[in-house]
Amino acid sequence: MKLSNATLPELPAEVARPTYDRAALTPGIVHIGCGNFHRAHQAVYLDDLFNLGEGHDWAILGAGVREGDAKMRAALLAQDGLSSVIELDPGAKSARVIGAMTGFVEVAGGNAPLIAAMADPGVRIVSLTVTEGGYYIDPKTGTFSPSHPDIQADAAHPETPDTAFGAIIAALKTRRTAGIAPFAVMCCDNVPHNGHVTRDAVCGLAALSDPELSAWIRDNVAFPNSMVDRITPATGPRERALTESFGIEDAAPVTCEPFRQWVMEDDFPAGRPALEKVGVTFTDAVDRFETMKIRILNGGHAIIAYAAGLRDIEYVHEAMADSRIRAFLDKIETDEILPILPPVPDTDLTAYKAKILERFSNPEVADTIRRLCFDGSNRQPKFILPSILDRIAAGGSCAGLLLESALWCRYCYGVSETGSTIAPNDPNWDRLVAQATLAKDRPAAWLEMSDIYGDLAANPEIVAQFTRTLDEIWARGSQAVIADYLAG
Template identity: 40%
Template sequence: MRQSSTRLGRANLDRLPAGIWRPAYDRSRVTSGIVHLGLGAFHRAHQAVVIDDCLAAGSTSWGIVGASLRSPDTRDALASQDHLYTVAIRSAEGTEHRVIGALLDSVVARENPAQLVGQMADPATRIVSLTVTEKGYCHTPQTGDLDERHPDIVHDLNDPDTPRSAPGFLVAALARRRAQGLSPFTVLCCDNLAANGHTVQRIVTQFAAVRSKDLGKWIADVVAFPSTMVDRIVPETTDDDRDAVSSALGMRDAWPVMTEPFTQWVVEDRFTAGRPDFASAGVELVSDVKPFELMKLRLLNASHSALAYLGYLSGYETIADTMQDAHFARLAAQVMEEAAVTLTMPVGTDLAAYRTSLLKRFANPALHHRTWQIAMDGSQKLPQRLLGAMQDRLRKDLPIATHALAVAGWMRYVTATDEQGRAIDVRDPLAAEFAALAREAGPVAERLAPALLAVAKVFGPFGAEPRLREAVTTALGRLYKDGARRAVEAHVTA
């Protein structure tokens, strides 16, 4: 189908077809109050949609300035369409399209770090939110502490006025506000870190204290770091997706985002300098996010990772494809069931209903969420998603074979060679270290499993736990002997 040459933009919003949702407010009256670090698809399908609802409800001083820490691609795609873009909400029943207007501008941090620090230090900025992925915090996932040897942290400590890292930008802007006698902004982490607000507070405070003990103390004493739980499945956008959205709009959108109908945001109600009317947009404001955070990490994210590693090894391209295999659907359910006993939820929480909804969401045939995409950065994800639940189950003297199979799937995946001998494009900060360990150990579970379990940045002291070593080594041996698909079938039918 031939695509229109007209580009989405504010001048032609009134030319959109009647069925397309569009900003329900005067965008020219909106001012920025939020700087967001990590202008990726997830933010644009989740937090920006919530802010769009808040703007429509009258909170017009909370527009977003987005920042890409490295790549200019998103800025380049959106700048020429006035930072408008489409969220395509896909289900088995069809697709709804909504144009979002909450993003007012964007910058690329690497091109002009001083500009971004200035935007964050501006008194109008009252919240700095982040979706920079787990690895973007330059920390050690096992401990939650700042990795002072990380190259970006080394750079930022030596050159604090032109930072590269998320902690570096946060501290540079907070230091400037302190020097100017301004109140600090709230730091709102929206990444899948356990106790994400507390974890980011620790990382940022540690970084600041290396620069200046007084600055570190000031940040610890006066800056709010509320914890959050975010939930929405957002696959990467393909060229076919762009064409489909542009066809529906009758004009070109260079970078729409794809997502599912479900969305959830739970936020600890603790802000330094005010916040939008989140409740008007369906955000759950609570005093303690931790139970919801662990629920999501250990039920949704853990089973997602299990499906991603073992599904990829079995030749499945997407999560929905993987879920068509009844044995993998049962595996996902088992991961959730076995993690559920490690959770303590508020009265009234229906974990069984939540697990059922997750299985339905995973099987959504309209979402093409690639197993390879979910498999990225496993070294940063395993501690929060799988290892914590395994530790809790061992404390209760419960078996860990299901989670061990998922960890073994990760181990088999990071060898960078699949079951047919083809190369796997492993995207992970420690990919080179894993590949070297795999080459040295060879395809022998009794050598490879202990070698990977000894990587302290992933497993910490838990890697030496004899019951963990036995369970993971046994599971990895099955993967090498039988292949992932047969190993999953054998496990869930045992």
């Protein structure tokens, strides 16, 4: 059954669907970047709230600034903004159709339609999922980089911006001129201190063309920090077939694990939906939850990714079924990561780690190792390096984390341990392959990528340990070196 408002009543009985009147919804949120994660996470929470009969003035108006967003717009508008979400519980899969989106802004160069939509007084929140690498962060400093060509182009033409941040600035300027209160800007990307990062990107870009506006935004616009979590695989033939097995024809289906979590600062001067009624945690300790998740879950993904990728293991649950890889993950998490984490309100870190291992082992999700290996040049500085630095500062061993780094280096050589070619899997793949080739003979070359490792190459003990580890991987293979680590 092709998704549409008209066909909702005709869907199979086991498919959950909106119980509210979608025609009565009005948009209060413009969301930029309506990919799988957004539709499996934020949109699901709002759908739950609407099903309670509440918050119907907080519907989502979809938006985007890239070519792919235009394709998503066409797909979703053709089915009245509806999306199917299949939850992949190992015991019993379930399907639902969510209806929290009421429209999708035209995607156009210069972003005039998006700016107009965000300038509407009814919009009180602008949210984003523009990927972890979409915030123009200088990897050497960890702060906003004004030199990026996209940023320079928007600074030169602030009235016709091409980035999401440029469009947000233009909309805020329009609202200020019209005497309309600013919206809150809510980042939903998996970025450390994501509210602060988003504020720095918006204010940093604005400062290049209008310093006074930049100062006004910093003083008057809320950028709440948040932590988001739900494993959401990319959509491929398997996911489409699964959706069809529930009798649903969806041009953009989403599958996801049953688990989801959303933790936010309660900083919304223009109001917000009552998401605490559907499981969202509002707290001043978002940074604690965020550090826990990034170090244990995202760091955990990296730990298993390259150990499995070097052996051509395809799926995450297959890697977790390998006793050595699972033990490798568990030992690093237990011995090197948990001891340096600050306490998290109402959370047992050991139990959280156990839940992560359980989630990674879910065979129904069929998350791929290649997805976990992707974009290491952006993810390693966020998910692995902070734990290494904290271990060094605490005077503890970081042998497992350095082994993970060496496995990433070996993976970036571009050939697996079975002799298979590893297809490019990073925006900076050519550079990484070249550096990994140098590191085969001189391992310190890998740590000399200061935009990724900072000053780590200046630490002789770390360089010596990394050198021994990478040399051993090349001499005896990753599995033998992992076995040595497990044996102590």
